[in-house]
Amino acid sequence: MFCIQCEQTMQTPVGNGCQYAMGMCGKTSEISDLQDVLVYMLQGVSAYAHAGRELGVIDAAADAYLPQAFFSTLTNVNFDAERLVAYTAEAVATKTRLKDAYLAACTVQGVEPKQLAGAAQFEITAEKAAMISQAPATAVNRGLNDVGEDIVGLRLLVLYGLKGVAAYMEHARILSKQDDEVYGEFHRIMARLGEDPSDLNELLELAMACGHLNYKVMEMLDAGETEAFGHPVPTKVNMKPVAGKAILVSGHDLIDLKHILEQTKDKGINVYTHGEMLPAMAYPELGGKYPHLVGNYGSAWQNQQKEFANFPGAIVMTSNCLIDPNPGSYADRLFTRNIVGWPGVVHHTGDDYSAVIEKALACEGFKYDEIPHYTMTGFARNALMAAAPAVIEQVKAGNIRHFFLVGGCDGDKQERNYFTEFAKSAPDDTLLLTLACGKFKFNDLEFGDINGIPRLLDVGQCNDAYSAIQLALALAETFECGVNELPLSLILSWFEQKAIAILLTLLALGIKDIRVGPTVPAFLTENLINHLHEATGLRLTTTVEQDMADILG
Ligand code: FSO
Ligand code: SF4
Numbered sequence: 189m190f191c192i193q194c195e196q197t198m199q200t201p202v203g204n205g206c207q208y209a210m211g212m213c214g215k216t217s218e219i220s221d222l223q224d225v226l227v228y229m230l231q232g233v234s235a236y237a238h239a240g241r242e243l244g245v246i247d248a249a250a251d252a253y254l255p256q257a258f259f260s261t262l263t264n265v266n267f268d269a270e271r272l273v274a275y276t277a278e279a280v281a282t283k284t285r286l287k288d289a290y291l292a293a294c295t296v297q298g299v300e301p302k303q304l305a306g307a308a309q310f311e312i313t314a315e316k317a318a319m320i321s322q323a324p325a326t327a328v329n330r331g332l333n334d335v336g337e338d339i340v341g342l343r344l345l346v347l348y349g350l351k352g353v354a355a356y357m358e359h360a361r362i363l364s365k366q367d368d369e370v371y372g373e374f375h376r377i378m379a380r381l382g383e384d385p386s387d388l389n390e391l392l393e394l395a396m397a398c399g400h401l402n403y404k405v406m407e408m409l410d411a412g413e414t415e416a417f418g419h420p421v422p423t424k425v426n427m428k429p430v431a432g433k434a435i436l437v438s439g440h441d442l443i444d445l446k447h448i449l450e451q452t453k454d455k456g457i458n459v460y461t462h463g464e465m466l467p468a469m470a471y472p473e474l475g476g477k478y479p480h481l482v483g484n485y486g487s488a489w490q491n492q493q494k495e496f497a498n499f500p501g502a503i504v505m506t507s508n509c510l511i512d513p514n515p516g517s518y519a520d521r522l523f524t525r526n527i528v529g530w531p532g533v534v535h536h537t538g539d540d541y542s543a544v545i546e547k548a549l550a551c552e553g554f555k556y557d558e559i560p561h562y563t564m565t566g567f568a569r570n571a572l573m574a575a576a577p578a579v580i581e582q583v584k585a586g587n588i589r590h591f592f593l594v595g596g597c598d599g600d601k602q603e604r605n606y607f608t609e610f611a612k613s614a615p616d617d618t619l620l621l622t623l624a625c626g627k628f629k630f631n632d633l634e635f636g637d638i639n640g641i642p643r644l645l646d647v648g649q650c651n652d653a654y655s656a657i658q659l660a661l662a663l664a665e666t667f668e669c670g671v672n673e674l675p676l677s678l679i680l681s682w683f684e685q686k687a688i689a690i691l692l693t694l695l696a697l698g699i700k701d702i703r704v705g706p707t708v709p710a711f712l713t714e715n716l717i718n719h720l721h722e723a724t725g726l727r728l729t730t731t732v733e734q735d736m737a738d739i740l741g
Protein backbone atom coordinates (compact mmCIF):
# COMPACT_ATOMS: atom_id res chain seq x y z
CA MET A 189 0.00 0.00 0.00
CA PHE A 190 0.97 3.60 -0.40
CA CYS A 191 -1.40 6.29 0.81
CA ILE A 192 -0.60 9.89 1.60
CA GLN A 193 -3.96 11.56 1.27
CA CYS A 194 -4.65 12.84 4.77
CA GLU A 195 -3.04 14.84 7.51
CA GLN A 196 -2.32 11.88 9.75
CA THR A 197 -0.25 10.11 7.09
CA MET A 198 2.74 8.25 8.53
CA GLN A 199 6.21 9.72 8.59
CA THR A 200 8.42 6.72 7.95
CA PRO A 201 12.18 6.33 7.51
CA VAL A 202 11.65 5.83 3.78
CA GLY A 203 9.48 8.90 3.27
CA ASN A 204 6.03 10.15 4.12
CA GLY A 205 2.98 7.99 3.50
CA CYS A 206 1.22 5.03 5.05
CA GLN A 207 2.95 2.12 3.39
CA TYR A 208 3.00 -0.98 5.52
CA ALA A 209 0.22 -3.31 6.65
CA MET A 210 -2.15 -0.60 7.86
CA GLY A 211 -2.53 3.17 7.65
CA MET A 212 -2.96 5.43 10.66
CA CYS A 213 -6.70 5.53 9.97
CA GLY A 214 -7.08 1.76 10.26
CA LYS A 215 -7.16 1.23 6.50
CA THR A 216 -5.53 -2.12 5.75
CA SER A 217 -3.15 -2.60 2.84
CA GLU A 218 -5.86 -4.71 1.19
CA ILE A 219 -8.39 -1.85 1.35
CA SER A 220 -5.79 0.65 0.20
CA ASP A 221 -4.88 -1.51 -2.82
CA LEU A 222 -8.55 -2.05 -3.72
CA GLN A 223 -9.12 1.69 -3.55
CA ASP A 224 -6.13 2.43 -5.80
CA VAL A 225 -7.45 0.01 -8.42
CA LEU A 226 -10.97 1.44 -8.13
CA VAL A 227 -9.71 5.02 -8.57
CA TYR A 228 -7.67 4.11 -11.65
CA MET A 229 -10.66 2.27 -13.11
CA LEU A 230 -12.84 5.31 -12.48
CA GLN A 231 -10.34 7.50 -14.32
CA GLY A 232 -10.69 5.15 -17.30
CA VAL A 233 -14.48 5.36 -17.08
CA SER A 234 -14.27 9.16 -17.04
CA ALA A 235 -12.03 9.04 -20.12
CA TYR A 236 -14.89 7.45 -22.10
CA ALA A 237 -17.49 9.69 -20.44
CA HIS A 238 -15.46 12.73 -21.49
CA ALA A 239 -14.81 11.48 -25.05
CA GLY A 240 -18.48 10.53 -25.43
CA ARG A 241 -19.65 13.93 -24.21
CA GLU A 242 -17.71 15.62 -27.01
CA LEU A 243 -19.98 13.70 -29.38
CA GLY A 244 -23.13 14.37 -27.40
CA VAL A 245 -23.24 11.00 -25.60
CA ILE A 246 -24.39 11.47 -22.02
CA ASP A 247 -24.94 8.56 -19.65
CA ALA A 248 -26.84 9.82 -16.61
CA ALA A 249 -26.32 6.59 -14.65
CA ALA A 250 -22.55 6.81 -15.14
CA ASP A 251 -22.57 10.49 -14.14
CA ALA A 252 -24.38 9.69 -10.90
CA TYR A 253 -22.27 6.64 -10.13
CA LEU A 254 -18.74 7.94 -10.64
CA PRO A 255 -18.48 10.58 -7.89
CA GLN A 256 -20.25 8.21 -5.52
CA ALA A 257 -17.72 5.42 -6.07
CA PHE A 258 -14.84 7.92 -5.89
CA PHE A 259 -16.21 9.21 -2.57
CA SER A 260 -15.79 5.70 -1.12
CA THR A 261 -12.01 6.19 -1.31
CA LEU A 262 -11.84 9.33 0.87
CA THR A 263 -10.23 9.06 4.28
CA ASN A 264 -12.44 7.45 6.93
CA VAL A 265 -15.29 6.54 4.61
CA ASN A 266 -15.36 2.93 3.43
CA PHE A 267 -13.30 0.09 4.87
CA ASP A 268 -15.42 -2.74 3.45
CA ALA A 269 -13.58 -4.83 0.82
CA GLU A 270 -16.75 -6.40 -0.57
CA ARG A 271 -18.31 -3.05 -1.30
CA LEU A 272 -15.13 -1.75 -2.94
CA VAL A 273 -15.01 -4.83 -5.18
CA ALA A 274 -18.69 -4.26 -6.04
CA TYR A 275 -18.00 -0.61 -6.97
CA THR A 276 -15.18 -1.82 -9.22
CA ALA A 277 -17.47 -4.37 -10.89
CA GLU A 278 -19.87 -1.54 -11.63
CA ALA A 279 -16.98 0.54 -12.98
CA VAL A 280 -16.01 -2.28 -15.34
CA ALA A 281 -19.58 -2.60 -16.65
CA THR A 282 -19.99 1.18 -16.92
CA LYS A 283 -16.77 1.53 -18.89
CA THR A 284 -17.86 -1.13 -21.37
CA ARG A 285 -21.20 0.61 -21.83
CA LEU A 286 -19.61 4.05 -22.31
CA LYS A 287 -16.95 2.73 -24.66
CA ASP A 288 -19.57 1.00 -26.82
CA ALA A 289 -21.68 4.16 -26.90
CA TYR A 290 -18.64 6.28 -27.80
CA LEU A 291 -17.54 3.99 -30.62
CA ALA A 292 -21.11 3.81 -31.95
CA ALA A 293 -21.32 7.63 -31.94
CA CYS A 294 -17.97 7.81 -33.78
CA THR A 295 -19.34 5.50 -36.46
CA VAL A 296 -22.62 7.40 -36.82
CA GLN A 297 -20.89 10.80 -36.92
CA GLY A 298 -18.02 9.63 -39.15
CA VAL A 299 -15.38 10.54 -36.55
CA GLU A 300 -12.12 8.66 -36.06
CA PRO A 301 -12.12 7.28 -32.47
CA LYS A 302 -9.46 8.80 -30.21
CA GLN A 303 -6.66 6.57 -28.99
CA LEU A 304 -7.27 7.00 -25.29
CA ALA A 305 -4.19 6.41 -23.17
CA GLY A 306 -3.41 5.57 -19.55
CA ALA A 307 -6.30 4.57 -17.32
CA ALA A 308 -8.63 4.18 -20.31
CA GLN A 309 -6.51 1.20 -21.37
CA PHE A 310 -6.63 -0.45 -17.95
CA GLU A 311 -8.64 -3.67 -17.89
CA ILE A 312 -9.36 -5.70 -14.78
CA THR A 313 -11.55 -8.50 -13.49
CA ALA A 314 -13.46 -7.22 -10.50
CA GLU A 315 -12.32 -9.95 -8.14
CA LYS A 316 -10.42 -9.19 -4.98
CA ALA A 317 -7.33 -11.29 -5.74
CA ALA A 318 -7.02 -9.98 -9.31
CA MET A 319 -7.41 -6.41 -8.12
CA ILE A 320 -4.76 -6.75 -5.44
CA SER A 321 -2.28 -8.31 -7.86
CA GLN A 322 -2.71 -5.36 -10.24
CA ALA A 323 -2.66 -2.68 -7.54
CA PRO A 324 1.05 -1.75 -7.84
CA ALA A 325 0.48 -0.49 -11.40
CA THR A 326 -2.26 1.82 -10.13
CA ALA A 327 -0.46 3.15 -7.03
CA VAL A 328 -0.95 6.88 -6.58
CA ASN A 329 2.82 7.52 -6.66
CA ARG A 330 3.26 5.68 -9.97
CA GLY A 331 5.86 7.24 -12.23
CA LEU A 332 7.74 8.81 -9.32
CA ASN A 333 11.15 7.79 -10.69
CA ASP A 334 10.32 9.21 -14.11
CA VAL A 335 8.71 12.54 -13.26
CA GLY A 336 9.97 13.31 -9.76
CA GLU A 337 8.19 14.19 -6.54
CA ASP A 338 7.04 17.70 -7.51
CA ILE A 339 4.94 16.39 -10.39
CA VAL A 340 3.62 13.44 -8.40
CA GLY A 341 2.79 15.84 -5.55
CA LEU A 342 0.84 18.13 -7.90
CA ARG A 343 -1.01 15.18 -9.41
CA LEU A 344 -2.02 14.21 -5.89
CA LEU A 345 -3.11 17.75 -5.07
CA VAL A 346 -5.54 17.57 -8.00
CA LEU A 347 -6.58 13.98 -7.31
CA TYR A 348 -7.31 14.62 -3.66
CA GLY A 349 -9.01 17.92 -4.38
CA LEU A 350 -11.20 16.15 -6.91
CA LYS A 351 -12.06 13.49 -4.34
CA GLY A 352 -13.37 16.25 -2.11
CA VAL A 353 -15.40 17.66 -5.01
CA ALA A 354 -16.81 14.18 -5.68
CA ALA A 355 -17.93 13.93 -2.06
CA TYR A 356 -19.80 17.24 -2.30
CA MET A 357 -21.30 16.19 -5.65
CA GLU A 358 -22.67 13.11 -3.93
CA HIS A 359 -24.05 15.11 -0.98
CA ALA A 360 -25.76 17.36 -3.57
CA ARG A 361 -27.03 14.46 -5.70
CA ILE A 362 -28.77 12.95 -2.67
CA LEU A 363 -30.72 16.25 -2.56
CA SER A 364 -31.54 15.95 -6.29
CA LYS A 365 -28.98 18.57 -7.31
CA GLN A 366 -27.09 17.53 -10.41
CA ASP A 367 -25.65 19.59 -13.21
CA ASP A 368 -24.53 18.52 -16.64
CA GLU A 369 -21.69 21.05 -16.88
CA VAL A 370 -20.39 19.96 -13.51
CA TYR A 371 -20.33 16.34 -14.64
CA GLY A 372 -18.58 17.33 -17.86
CA GLU A 373 -15.85 19.20 -16.02
CA PHE A 374 -15.50 16.44 -13.42
CA HIS A 375 -14.94 13.84 -16.17
CA ARG A 376 -12.50 16.12 -17.99
CA ILE A 377 -10.25 16.52 -14.96
CA MET A 378 -10.62 12.90 -13.89
CA ALA A 379 -9.83 11.62 -17.39
CA ARG A 380 -6.76 13.84 -17.68
CA LEU A 381 -5.45 12.63 -14.32
CA GLY A 382 -5.75 9.07 -15.66
CA GLU A 383 -3.26 10.01 -18.37
CA ASP A 384 -0.66 10.97 -15.74
CA PRO A 385 0.01 14.53 -16.96
CA SER A 386 3.53 15.70 -16.17
CA ASP A 387 3.56 19.38 -17.09
CA LEU A 388 3.71 21.57 -14.00
CA ASN A 389 1.68 24.43 -15.47
CA GLU A 390 -1.02 22.12 -16.75
CA LEU A 391 -1.29 20.50 -13.32
CA LEU A 392 -1.56 23.90 -11.65
CA GLU A 393 -4.34 24.77 -14.09
CA LEU A 394 -6.10 21.51 -13.28
CA ALA A 395 -5.82 22.34 -9.57
CA MET A 396 -7.49 25.72 -10.16
CA ALA A 397 -10.14 24.10 -12.38
CA CYS A 398 -10.84 21.74 -9.53
CA GLY A 399 -11.24 24.70 -7.16
CA HIS A 400 -13.67 26.47 -9.52
CA LEU A 401 -15.63 23.25 -9.97
CA ASN A 402 -15.90 22.84 -6.22
CA TYR A 403 -17.26 26.38 -5.87
CA LYS A 404 -20.11 25.48 -8.23
CA VAL A 405 -20.75 22.23 -6.42
CA MET A 406 -20.86 23.94 -3.02
CA GLU A 407 -23.35 26.41 -4.48
CA MET A 408 -25.50 23.49 -5.68
CA LEU A 409 -25.29 21.82 -2.29
CA ASP A 410 -26.19 25.08 -0.55
CA ALA A 411 -29.25 25.35 -2.83
CA GLY A 412 -30.18 21.69 -2.19
CA GLU A 413 -29.98 22.07 1.57
CA THR A 414 -31.73 25.42 1.83
CA GLU A 415 -34.52 24.45 -0.59
CA ALA A 416 -35.18 21.24 1.33
CA PHE A 417 -34.72 22.44 4.90
CA GLY A 418 -34.96 26.26 4.79
CA HIS A 419 -32.29 28.81 5.61
CA PRO A 420 -30.52 28.22 8.93
CA VAL A 421 -31.38 30.68 11.68
CA PRO A 422 -29.08 31.41 14.63
CA THR A 423 -29.92 28.72 17.17
CA LYS A 424 -28.86 27.84 20.70
CA VAL A 425 -27.89 24.16 20.96
CA ASN A 426 -27.72 22.10 24.14
CA MET A 427 -24.53 20.03 24.16
CA LYS A 428 -25.58 17.78 27.06
CA PRO A 429 -27.85 14.71 27.10
CA VAL A 430 -31.39 14.59 28.42
CA ALA A 431 -33.12 11.53 29.90
CA GLY A 432 -34.64 9.04 27.46
CA LYS A 433 -34.04 6.64 24.60
CA ALA A 434 -31.67 8.02 22.02
CA ILE A 435 -30.42 8.04 18.43
CA LEU A 436 -27.21 9.80 17.42
CA VAL A 437 -26.76 10.98 13.83
CA SER A 438 -23.28 11.88 12.56
CA GLY A 439 -21.77 12.83 9.18
CA HIS A 440 -23.02 15.42 6.70
CA ASP A 441 -26.25 14.18 5.03
CA LEU A 442 -29.14 16.21 6.43
CA ILE A 443 -31.74 14.22 4.50
CA ASP A 444 -30.98 11.11 6.55
CA LEU A 445 -31.55 13.09 9.73
CA LYS A 446 -34.85 14.35 8.32
CA HIS A 447 -36.10 10.80 7.72
CA ILE A 448 -35.05 9.73 11.19
CA LEU A 449 -36.77 12.73 12.81
CA GLU A 450 -39.98 12.11 10.91
CA GLN A 451 -40.06 8.42 11.79
CA THR A 452 -39.24 8.95 15.50
CA LYS A 453 -41.58 11.84 16.24
CA ASP A 454 -44.11 9.73 18.17
CA LYS A 455 -41.73 7.06 19.46
CA GLY A 456 -40.45 8.67 22.64
CA ILE A 457 -36.92 8.75 21.29
CA ASN A 458 -34.63 11.76 21.51
CA VAL A 459 -32.40 12.44 18.52
CA TYR A 460 -28.97 14.06 18.79
CA THR A 461 -26.56 15.47 16.24
CA HIS A 462 -22.88 14.57 16.32
CA GLY A 463 -19.85 16.18 14.67
CA GLU A 464 -20.63 17.73 11.30
CA MET A 465 -24.37 17.20 11.82
CA LEU A 466 -24.52 19.90 14.54
CA PRO A 467 -25.55 22.74 12.16
CA ALA A 468 -28.72 20.74 11.35
CA MET A 469 -30.10 22.16 14.61
CA ALA A 470 -30.44 25.54 12.87
CA TYR A 471 -32.51 24.49 9.83
CA PRO A 472 -36.25 25.34 10.11
CA GLU A 473 -37.23 21.92 8.72
CA LEU A 474 -34.92 20.02 11.09
CA GLY A 475 -34.08 21.49 14.50
CA GLY A 476 -36.75 24.15 13.99
CA LYS A 477 -39.51 21.61 13.43
CA TYR A 478 -38.80 18.59 15.61
CA PRO A 479 -38.54 19.25 19.36
CA HIS A 480 -37.23 15.72 19.88
CA LEU A 481 -34.02 16.78 18.09
CA VAL A 482 -32.84 17.72 21.54
CA GLY A 483 -29.26 18.78 20.95
CA ASN A 484 -25.76 17.73 20.09
CA TYR A 485 -23.89 14.92 21.76
CA GLY A 486 -20.11 14.72 21.61
CA SER A 487 -17.68 16.59 19.45
CA ALA A 488 -15.54 16.00 16.38
CA TRP A 489 -14.95 12.71 14.56
CA GLN A 490 -11.65 11.77 16.20
CA ASN A 491 -13.35 11.46 19.59
CA GLN A 492 -16.03 9.04 18.37
CA GLN A 493 -14.59 5.84 19.81
CA LYS A 494 -15.03 7.24 23.32
CA GLU A 495 -18.22 9.19 22.62
CA PHE A 496 -20.05 6.44 20.72
CA ALA A 497 -19.06 3.86 23.36
CA ASN A 498 -20.71 6.07 26.00
CA PHE A 499 -23.83 6.79 23.93
CA PRO A 500 -26.64 4.49 25.17
CA GLY A 501 -28.56 4.29 21.90
CA ALA A 502 -28.40 3.66 18.16
CA ILE A 503 -25.83 5.55 16.08
CA VAL A 504 -26.11 6.38 12.36
CA MET A 505 -23.01 7.38 10.41
CA THR A 506 -24.25 9.14 7.27
CA SER A 507 -20.84 10.06 5.81
CA ASN A 508 -17.25 10.63 6.87
CA CYS A 509 -15.48 10.46 9.24
CA LEU A 510 -15.76 6.86 10.49
CA ILE A 511 -13.16 5.09 12.59
CA ASP A 512 -12.90 1.48 13.80
CA PRO A 513 -15.94 0.80 16.02
CA ASN A 514 -14.66 -2.45 17.48
CA PRO A 515 -12.50 -1.23 20.37
CA GLY A 516 -15.47 0.55 21.96
CA SER A 517 -17.90 -2.40 21.59
CA TYR A 518 -20.61 -0.32 19.95
CA ALA A 519 -20.41 -1.90 16.47
CA ASP A 520 -23.71 -3.71 17.12
CA ARG A 521 -25.60 -0.45 17.56
CA LEU A 522 -23.85 1.42 14.78
CA PHE A 523 -25.39 1.72 11.30
CA THR A 524 -23.49 2.95 8.26
CA ARG A 525 -25.31 4.78 5.53
CA ASN A 526 -24.75 5.93 1.95
CA ILE A 527 -21.11 5.57 0.98
CA VAL A 528 -19.80 4.68 4.45
CA GLY A 529 -18.81 1.10 5.30
CA TRP A 530 -17.09 -1.03 7.91
CA PRO A 531 -17.01 -4.83 7.64
CA GLY A 532 -19.49 -6.44 10.02
CA VAL A 533 -21.38 -3.19 10.73
CA VAL A 534 -24.98 -3.12 9.43
CA HIS A 535 -25.15 -1.00 6.29
CA HIS A 536 -28.53 0.71 6.21
CA THR A 537 -30.13 1.25 2.81
CA GLY A 538 -33.54 2.66 1.91
CA ASP A 539 -35.49 5.27 3.85
CA ASP A 540 -37.19 3.01 6.40
CA TYR A 541 -35.33 3.41 9.68
CA SER A 542 -37.30 0.79 11.66
CA ALA A 543 -34.15 -1.21 12.40
CA VAL A 544 -32.44 1.88 13.85
CA ILE A 545 -35.54 2.74 15.90
CA GLU A 546 -35.79 -0.84 17.24
CA LYS A 547 -32.16 -0.76 18.24
CA ALA A 548 -32.61 2.60 20.02
CA LEU A 549 -35.64 1.25 21.92
CA ALA A 550 -33.68 -1.86 22.94
CA CYS A 551 -30.82 0.27 24.31
CA GLU A 552 -30.86 1.79 27.77
CA GLY A 553 -31.05 5.43 26.82
CA PHE A 554 -29.89 8.25 29.09
CA LYS A 555 -31.01 7.84 32.69
CA TYR A 556 -31.10 11.51 33.67
CA ASP A 557 -30.75 15.06 32.36
CA GLU A 558 -27.29 16.54 32.56
CA ILE A 559 -26.89 20.25 33.34
CA PRO A 560 -27.27 21.96 29.94
CA HIS A 561 -24.32 23.64 28.26
CA TYR A 562 -24.98 25.62 25.10
CA THR A 563 -23.32 26.61 21.89
CA MET A 564 -24.69 28.65 18.97
CA THR A 565 -24.91 27.66 15.33
CA GLY A 566 -26.82 28.75 12.21
CA PHE A 567 -24.86 31.75 10.93
CA ALA A 568 -25.06 30.55 7.35
CA ARG A 569 -25.54 32.61 4.18
CA ASN A 570 -28.91 34.25 4.89
CA ALA A 571 -28.25 34.91 8.56
CA LEU A 572 -24.86 36.40 7.74
CA MET A 573 -26.36 38.59 5.04
CA ALA A 574 -29.08 39.75 7.43
CA ALA A 575 -26.40 40.62 10.00
CA ALA A 576 -24.11 42.26 7.42
CA PRO A 577 -25.48 45.85 7.78
CA ALA A 578 -25.02 45.77 11.56
CA VAL A 579 -21.56 44.27 11.14
CA ILE A 580 -20.61 46.94 8.61
CA GLU A 581 -21.84 49.66 10.96
CA GLN A 582 -19.63 48.29 13.74
CA VAL A 583 -16.64 48.12 11.39
CA LYS A 584 -17.21 51.73 10.33
CA ALA A 585 -17.55 52.79 13.97
CA GLY A 586 -14.20 51.14 14.70
CA ASN A 587 -15.72 48.53 17.03
CA ILE A 588 -14.81 45.57 14.81
CA ARG A 589 -11.16 45.62 13.85
CA HIS A 590 -10.69 42.27 12.13
CA PHE A 591 -12.45 39.07 11.01
CA PHE A 592 -10.90 35.64 11.43
CA LEU A 593 -12.18 32.52 9.73
CA VAL A 594 -10.83 29.76 11.95
CA GLY A 595 -12.19 26.43 10.80
CA GLY A 596 -11.79 23.27 8.81
CA CYS A 597 -11.23 19.71 9.93
CA ASP A 598 -10.47 18.60 13.43
CA GLY A 599 -8.06 15.78 14.18
CA ASP A 600 -6.07 14.00 16.80
CA LYS A 601 -2.76 15.79 16.93
CA GLN A 602 -1.79 17.76 19.99
CA GLU A 603 -0.59 20.62 17.76
CA ARG A 604 -4.23 21.29 16.90
CA ASN A 605 -4.55 23.07 20.24
CA TYR A 606 -3.16 25.93 18.15
CA PHE A 607 -6.71 26.56 16.89
CA THR A 608 -8.16 26.69 20.41
CA GLU A 609 -5.44 29.04 21.55
CA PHE A 610 -5.77 31.18 18.44
CA ALA A 611 -9.51 31.64 18.98
CA LYS A 612 -9.00 32.39 22.66
CA SER A 613 -6.36 34.99 21.96
CA ALA A 614 -8.31 36.84 19.28
CA PRO A 615 -8.78 40.38 20.70
CA ASP A 616 -12.25 41.45 21.90
CA ASP A 617 -12.74 43.76 18.93
CA THR A 618 -12.46 40.90 16.41
CA LEU A 619 -15.08 38.49 15.06
CA LEU A 620 -14.49 34.77 14.67
CA LEU A 621 -16.22 32.85 11.91
CA THR A 622 -15.94 29.08 12.07
CA LEU A 623 -17.12 26.02 10.13
CA ALA A 624 -16.68 22.24 9.82
CA CYS A 625 -15.68 19.92 12.62
CA GLY A 626 -12.70 22.12 13.56
CA LYS A 627 -15.22 24.32 15.42
CA PHE A 628 -15.26 21.81 18.26
CA LYS A 629 -11.82 23.05 19.23
CA PHE A 630 -13.48 26.14 20.77
CA ASN A 631 -17.28 26.22 20.26
CA ASP A 632 -17.94 25.38 23.90
CA LEU A 633 -16.17 28.56 25.02
CA GLU A 634 -17.77 31.93 25.72
CA PHE A 635 -16.61 34.72 23.40
CA GLY A 636 -19.17 37.41 24.24
CA ASP A 637 -20.51 39.91 21.71
CA ILE A 638 -19.78 43.25 20.08
CA ASN A 639 -22.81 45.48 20.62
CA GLY A 640 -25.16 42.51 20.19
CA ILE A 641 -23.22 40.72 17.45
CA PRO A 642 -21.89 37.40 18.80
CA ARG A 643 -18.12 37.24 18.45
CA LEU A 644 -18.21 33.57 17.45
CA LEU A 645 -20.31 32.82 14.37
CA ASP A 646 -20.67 29.15 13.40
CA VAL A 647 -21.34 29.16 9.67
CA GLY A 648 -22.09 25.42 9.47
CA GLN A 649 -20.55 22.33 7.89
CA CYS A 650 -17.36 22.31 5.81
CA ASN A 651 -19.31 22.86 2.56
CA ASP A 652 -20.83 25.99 4.12
CA ALA A 653 -17.50 27.61 3.30
CA TYR A 654 -19.73 28.77 0.45
CA SER A 655 -21.64 30.98 2.94
CA ALA A 656 -18.44 32.46 4.34
CA ILE A 657 -17.28 33.28 0.81
CA GLN A 658 -20.61 35.03 0.13
CA LEU A 659 -20.16 37.18 3.25
CA ALA A 660 -16.62 38.09 2.23
CA LEU A 661 -17.83 39.06 -1.26
CA ALA A 662 -20.65 41.18 0.22
CA LEU A 663 -18.26 42.97 2.59
CA ALA A 664 -15.81 43.60 -0.24
CA GLU A 665 -18.60 45.09 -2.33
CA THR A 666 -19.73 47.38 0.49
CA PHE A 667 -16.24 48.58 1.22
CA GLU A 668 -15.48 48.85 -2.50
CA CYS A 669 -12.35 46.77 -2.28
CA GLY A 670 -11.12 43.30 -3.17
CA VAL A 671 -11.58 40.39 -0.75
CA ASN A 672 -7.84 40.45 -0.10
CA GLU A 673 -8.06 44.07 1.05
CA LEU A 674 -10.63 43.23 3.73
CA PRO A 675 -9.52 42.99 7.35
CA LEU A 676 -10.10 39.22 7.07
CA SER A 677 -7.68 36.36 7.70
CA LEU A 678 -8.26 32.68 7.03
CA ILE A 679 -6.69 30.16 9.36
CA LEU A 680 -7.65 26.69 8.18
CA SER A 681 -7.13 23.32 9.74
CA TRP A 682 -6.96 20.49 7.24
CA PHE A 683 -7.33 16.76 7.68
CA GLU A 684 -8.84 15.11 4.63
CA GLN A 685 -9.70 15.64 0.99
CA LYS A 686 -12.79 17.85 1.36
CA ALA A 687 -10.50 20.39 2.99
CA ILE A 688 -8.18 20.18 -0.03
CA ALA A 689 -11.14 20.88 -2.33
CA ILE A 690 -12.12 23.93 -0.27
CA LEU A 691 -8.54 25.18 -0.17
CA LEU A 692 -8.36 24.91 -3.97
CA THR A 693 -11.64 26.84 -4.22
CA LEU A 694 -10.28 29.67 -2.09
CA LEU A 695 -7.06 29.76 -4.12
CA ALA A 696 -8.99 29.64 -7.39
CA LEU A 697 -11.06 32.62 -6.22
CA GLY A 698 -7.80 34.53 -5.72
CA ILE A 699 -7.88 34.61 -1.92
CA LYS A 700 -4.40 35.21 -0.63
CA ASP A 701 -2.32 34.71 2.49
CA ILE A 702 -4.30 31.74 3.82
CA ARG A 703 -2.71 30.03 6.78
CA VAL A 704 -2.99 26.24 6.93
CA GLY A 705 -2.16 23.89 9.78
CA PRO A 706 -1.25 21.99 11.76
CA THR A 707 1.09 20.59 9.09
CA VAL A 708 1.66 21.03 5.37
CA PRO A 709 0.06 18.23 3.30
CA ALA A 710 2.83 15.62 3.00
CA PHE A 711 2.27 15.23 -0.74
CA LEU A 712 3.32 18.84 -1.31
CA THR A 713 7.09 19.11 -1.69
CA GLU A 714 9.13 22.06 -0.48
CA ASN A 715 9.31 23.33 -4.08
CA LEU A 716 5.53 23.19 -4.41
CA ILE A 717 4.98 24.92 -1.09
CA ASN A 718 7.40 27.65 -2.14
CA HIS A 719 5.65 27.99 -5.47
CA LEU A 720 2.21 28.24 -3.84
CA HIS A 721 3.55 30.68 -1.28
CA GLU A 722 4.95 32.96 -3.94
CA ALA A 723 1.82 32.77 -6.08
CA THR A 724 -0.82 33.01 -3.36
CA GLY A 725 0.84 33.80 -0.05
CA LEU A 726 -0.32 30.40 1.29
CA ARG A 727 1.67 29.56 4.41
CA LEU A 728 1.85 27.21 7.34
CA THR A 729 0.68 28.31 10.76
CA THR A 730 3.55 29.09 13.16
CA THR A 731 2.82 30.03 16.77
CA VAL A 732 -0.36 31.77 17.89
CA GLU A 733 1.61 34.76 19.14
CA GLN A 734 3.60 35.10 15.95
CA ASP A 735 0.63 34.64 13.60
CA MET A 736 -1.62 36.98 15.57
CA ALA A 737 1.11 39.65 15.63
CA ASP A 738 1.76 39.24 11.89
CA ILE A 739 -1.93 39.51 11.06
CA LEU A 740 -2.90 42.38 13.34
CA GLY A 741 0.45 44.17 13.25
FE1 FSO B 1 -14.73 16.99 9.43
FE2 FSO B 1 -14.41 14.49 8.55
FE3 FSO B 1 -16.63 18.04 7.15
FE4 FSO B 1 -14.20 16.39 6.75
S1 FSO B 1 -16.03 15.25 9.81
S2 FSO B 1 -13.02 16.04 8.59
S3 FSO B 1 -13.32 18.24 5.99
O1 FSO B 1 -14.95 14.70 6.87
O2 FSO B 1 -15.82 16.87 5.89
O3 FSO B 1 -15.33 18.66 8.50
FE1 SF4 C 1 -2.73 6.94 5.95
FE2 SF4 C 1 -4.52 8.91 5.75
FE3 SF4 C 1 -4.22 7.16 3.81
FE4 SF4 C 1 -5.35 6.43 6.10
S1 SF4 C 1 -6.15 7.90 4.59
S2 SF4 C 1 -3.85 5.26 4.97
S3 SF4 C 1 -4.11 7.62 7.56
S4 SF4 C 1 -2.71 8.65 4.50
